[in-house]
Amino acid sequence: MAKLTPQAPMNQTLDFQPCVVIPVYNHEHAIVAVVEAVLPFHVPCILVDDGCNSACATVLDQLQQKYPEQVILLRHTHNQGKGAAVLTGFAYASKQGFTHLLQVDADGQHCVTDIARFLKRAQEHPQAIIAGYPIYDESVPKVRLYARYLTHVWVWINTLSLAIRDSMCGFRVYPVAPVIALMARHKIGVRMNFDTDILVRLYWDGLEVVNEGTRVAYPADGVSHFRVWRDNALITAMHTRLFFGMLLRLPRLLARRFK
Template sequence: MPHAFHPCALIPIYNHKDTIAATVKALRAHGLPVLIVDDGSDEATRAVLATLAAPGVQLLRLPRNGGKGRAITAGMIAARDTGYSHALQIDADGQHDVTDVPRFLAEGRAHPATLICGQPIYDHSVPRARLYGRYVTHVCVWLETLSFMLRDSMCGYRLYPLDVTCAEIDRAPLPARMDFDTEVAVRLMWRGVPVRNLPTRVIYPQNGLSHFHMLHDNLRISAMHTRLLLGMLPRAPMLLWRKHKKRGAAWAA
């Protein structure tokens, strides 16, 4: 018997003291419980987070900064253990359009076993290097999954089914830093989790605080793609069989 749809919002934060309050307020306006994971933020950010304590807002503090992926992993496990069925991952820096929350929730309610991924619609604020660099990852992910199903694996605005995601976390640890978003999506697809893409506006706020380190994070992402491409090879027959089976079902419908 399927579980009830009981989602929460999951926000990893590291020193985004100027934007977190507005993000939490907007999420609560949609009636969504909020779980904030403080990834070892500074004193000023901790002070702001202390003011957000309220019914429907839960704060999980990590003792030291371990990276976005580690914070999200801790948050997902805590959300599952609290009894939530799904976690809506959203950034703390104001990049993501909170008005799309009802659309994500509607997709998750209609397709509860599916990974709902934000497909970014950018405006002029996006750095050109970041925009073009994403296409390298897109091509790698299409090879790693033998599928064009996932339109953007780097967007951190997505709705996770927690049971299967935490099962994958239990099977093998996920990356601790910026390579998390891509690897978790690929590994969930390897498990057979369906994907739906939801176009959503993404901005880069003026004077926004980014924790993406061009050299170190790009090296991590390169190593991740090497690992995932090698991991795809023994899975290729299964992935191709699934693709063939799905195409056959579509023809029979």
């Protein structure tokens, strides 16, 4: 299999048609650089405007007008949350026949050059989730770095496995069809609880998780939409629901572990 590079179009096949989805909420200072770093990989780039302010909405319009063949712009009339924006991207991707969706944050914290490696891994493991785990530089807030480990422990408990190295990194590739099936059965968290919720539930559905390291900085435009009280409450409620969901699935998870 030829190595993917930013200079050459990806060798797509009928059974591997990827797209990139970027949920955007008021990241007008970073989104242009993120999109222009994605475009050389010749993969359709779906921007989901999650109720942005007028300044950011204007920037998104300009990107779509400048790159009409590569950039698709979807809009929410009001802010619904990062997860809701990604799920809107999934619904669109499914209708357009894309088989895989690579999720990238809009704030510039992700190493976009890793797209080539992640898509190559997705081609090699088409039924798996290629889940990024962060390799941080000095910009990461120490409190947030240490706090992640509480979620790591709960994820290991709720999957009875160490298969998921990091459930909070938003740089990953999903097969589209299993996510659409999951969306039809469950209401997935739509804010900062999204990344962990969907990954654990897809693991419960039997999907393999392939962990890939990726460099992460915090964040390029200095804007964070994490709301301490609201989002911590949502994450706590999510872990509680997942714990009881794990208990219901205990025999199957144990059988998978020992198998």
